[in-house]
Amino acid sequence: MNRAAHLVATVLGSGNLKPASGTWGTLAALPLGWVVMQAGPLVFTLATIAALPLGLWATRVVVADSGDHDPSKVVIDELLGVWIALLPIAWGAASAGVTAERLWPGWIAAFLLFRLFDIWKPGPVGWMDRRGDAWGVMLDDAVAGVFAAVGVIALAGLAHL
Template sequence: MKRLADLIATVCGVGYLRPAPGTWGSLAALPLGWLVHAIGGFPLLLIAIAATFLAGLWATRIMTRNSADHDPSEIVIDEVAGQLIALAPLSYATWSMGLDITRLWPGWVAAFLLFRLFDIGKPWLVGWADRRGDPLGVMLDDVIAGVFAALGVMLLAGLWHGMMGW
């Protein structure tokens, strides 16, 4: 059970990469997000987000049981869940319009950078969730950072396409 939890929590060992394992976890989510979208579009991405969250919560509980460290740096499944949420607006837009998701590559860059900004900076609700000090907080802070990043992606897209006319 512990080995499976380690594989899930570290995203098959990505969490052991140094420096900045959280950034590596977020980067690992990008090809995963593309693959999930390519296979099943936005609906499958939503299922993947829910599955990642639930599997991550289970794995984090196992990995942090009887440990003083409630959020070890090698646990990056939370970054994957948050990054997938940040990509959701791009997936929805391309899925609903029948476009190739790679056409929105600037949105991918924005989703990545915004997610890392919110995850590292831990503003407002992100910091509140992180301070919980339990497995739910480990997952929830990245979910909230992902929601903030997704909102930022939508705002930037609106500005770019609406005000700039592109």
């Protein structure tokens, strides 16, 4: 067992929490995202991009160890997805010259919209999920994160009419 891969795949063990390990993983990703955002939106964006290859590696290792193509304890994909959903908040806060936590309604929207799209799996989210490999594990949540990010932007626009 590769302990580092398991720590990454489970987002420091949050994927081991039951029930709803995906929700726990998404919740764990929020404070981690906030910490990374303190270095600025560019660093947060680069960290979000880096989560994809890191997640692919960790997912492949855990899948090989477990024999399950998408074990519920693997939640690095949730981290990737919710961080994508948080990108408008990171850049919006920097643009407005405020701290990211000042945009707290956006954090809630990012969390809820991401979980909605991740569970519902509309269109391309479901297509990615059906791949049945590590890419599918990661990409369905990435696409759900993009959908959620668009929703965050739309809700921010409505809130500032």
